[in-house]
Each structure stands twice: as structure tokens, then as C-alpha cells.
Amino acid sequence: MTTTQTKSLYDRLGGGDAINALTESWVARVGGDDRANGKFARTDIERLMKEVVDQLCEATGGPCTYTGRSMLETHAGMKVTAGEFDVVMQHLDAALDELNVPKTEQDELVGLLRPMRDDIVEVESPETGTPLPDSYQAAPPLK
Secondary structure, eight states: OOHHHHSOHHHHHTHHHHHHHHHHHHHHHHHTOTTTGGGGTTOOHHHHHHHHHHHHHHHTTOSOOOOSOOHHHHHTTSOOBHHHHHHHHHHHHHHHHHTTOOHHHHHHHHHHHGGGHHHHOOBOOOOOOOOOOTTOOOOOOOO
């Protein structure tokens, strides 16, 4: 086994600073894209950033613990379409490219996140830019 294989994905990505930079780029990209940003209309962005950082950190073997709601609970009632999920994942790819993350690590990270699709997508449609239903209850801001 090589040294690279024994290091966690968290370490190979560059640790906490890299996870923070990736999250900032990813959230900014999605926030600027009308094909997906409507689903975040009532989202507390500070909370979103913290939860994404914690989730990416924990999923990649870092020292964080994700304490947010499950992906199913978080997205229930948002009516996220398959097309909107794909847009968000395209922005993840672009953010990873921007940060010069090697393809092996990109594929590994996407492989950890893609299975969440079933808990996020409620509408199997290529449509994008759909509104957030009025009935959706966003998580409260961080205290």
C-alpha cells in the first residue's frame, strides 16, 4: 500500500482549509445559478456553509462530526428535480476543477455524495429553476 492510499481523502484534499475553500466556491456557484438557486431561497447560508463543511469533512475521514438533519429530512418537501440535483453536482465538479483537485480525489468525493441523490431528488424530471414550495420548512439559522 502506498502512502497516498493510507491517507484519508480529507488529507489528500488538503484538510480543513481545502474543504472550506471547496464549500465556499460550490455554494457561491450554486447561489449564482438560477437553474438551482431557487431551492435555497429561504436557506440560512451561514448554516448551510457550516453543515456542508462538517458533512464533507466527516465523509472524507476528517475530524468533524456532521450534526445536521439527514439529507432526506433536509430536502423533504423541497420538490428538488433530478435536473436541479445535476446542476448542483456540475457546480461541485467545477469547484473541484477550480481548486485543482486531482481526478482520483474528485471521483472519490463525488462517489461519496452521489448516493445521497435518492434522499434529495423528489421529482424525476430534467426541469430546472423550479420554485421552492411555500410549504417547505427550512432549518432555523444557527444560534
